[in-house]
Amino acid sequence: MSKQFQFKLVLLGESAVGKSSLVLRFVKDQFDDYRESTIGAAFLTQTVTLEDQTTVKFEIWDTAGQERYKSLAPMYYRNANCAVVVYDITQSTSLEKAKSWIRELQRQADPNIVIALCGNKLDLSARRQVSQEEAKKYAEEEGLMWGETSAKTGEGVSDIFTSIAKKLPLTAPPSARGGTRPGVPGGRTGVDLNKQANAGQGQGDQCNC
Numbered sequence: 001m002s003k004q005f006q007f008k009l010v011l012l013g014e015s016a017v018g019k020s021s022l023v024l025r026f027v028k029d030q031f032d033d034y035r036e037s038t039i040g041a042a043f044l045t046q047t048v049t050l051e052d053q054t055t056v057k058f059e060i061w062d063t064a065g066q067e068r069y070k071s072l073a074p075m076y077y078r079n080a081n082c083a084v085v086v087y088d089i090t091q092s093t094s095l096e097k098a099k100s101w102i103r104e105l106q107r108q109a110d111p112n113i114v115i116a117l118c119g120n121k122l123d124l125s126a127r128r129q130v131s132q133e134e135a136k137k138y139a140e141e142e143g144l145m146w147g148e149t150s151a152k153t154g155e156g157v158s159d160i161f162t163s164i165a166k167k168l169p170l171t172a173p174p175s176a177r178g179g180t181r182p183g184v185p186g187g188r189t190g191v192d193l194n195k196q197a198n199a200g201q202g203q204g205d206q207c208n209c
């Protein structure tokens with residue numbers, strides 16, 4: 001039987017960089033030009049199958065980027081196995097905000113968290129304010145994964161999640177760990193689904209929490 005794992009992933013970043021759009025593309029392969037700003041956070045799941053048929057189910061917490069929700073974020077990144085910190089390549093201030101989220105994760109999240117820095121809105125590269133060199137250099141210095149995406153065209157979106165899946169510890173002993181549920185953002189993670197009956201949500205389930 002192929003191995004199945006489940007990990008908790010959190011998205012962080014300034015408002016309007018495209019966090020929810022990235023998740024919508026990844027989970028439902030859709031894009032919405034007029035997406036409303038997230039309130040609180042949203043929960044979705046999606047599964048990635050690797051070449052060796054290992055499946056990685058992501059439990060995704062899409063946080064709200066507006067400043068008024070900032071204090072909620074620790075609830076979502078606490079116990080997260082991985083984080084996608086998003087900036088908008090057409091807004092250099094959004095990279096500064098992403099760096100501040102990364103500093104916070106480095107100080108307060110699980111020390112083994114896998115962090116990917118993601119430059120979104122690649123389809124708008126004519127208006128680019130953040131060069132690939134600058135972002136890549138910063139990511140290398142901080143030991144982060146890095147990639148650029150367009151939630152609008154889909155470019156790079158599945159690559160970033162697949163790269164994260166490959167970096168996660170897929171050999172971790174599963175038995176002592178538990179899964180997360182919608183409404184329980186701080187739940188434990190990293191479960192091997194082969195060992196767990198009734199293992200949570202199906203693909204693309206969503207709740208606004």
Ligand SMILES: Nc1nc2c(ncn2[C@@H]2O[C@H](COP(=O)(O)OP(=O)(O)OP(=O)(O)O)[C@@H](O)[C@H]2O)c(=O)[nH]1
Binds near residue numbers: 013022037152
């Ligand atoms: N051109 C372009 N527009 C995008 C892309 N991704 C998102 N957008 C647009 O940017 C706006 C904000 O996108 P959201 O996904 O709501 O951004 P968010 O980061 O989730 O925002 P908050 O919920 O406020 O934190 C929307 O109008 C999207 O349609 C992209 O890759 N390219």
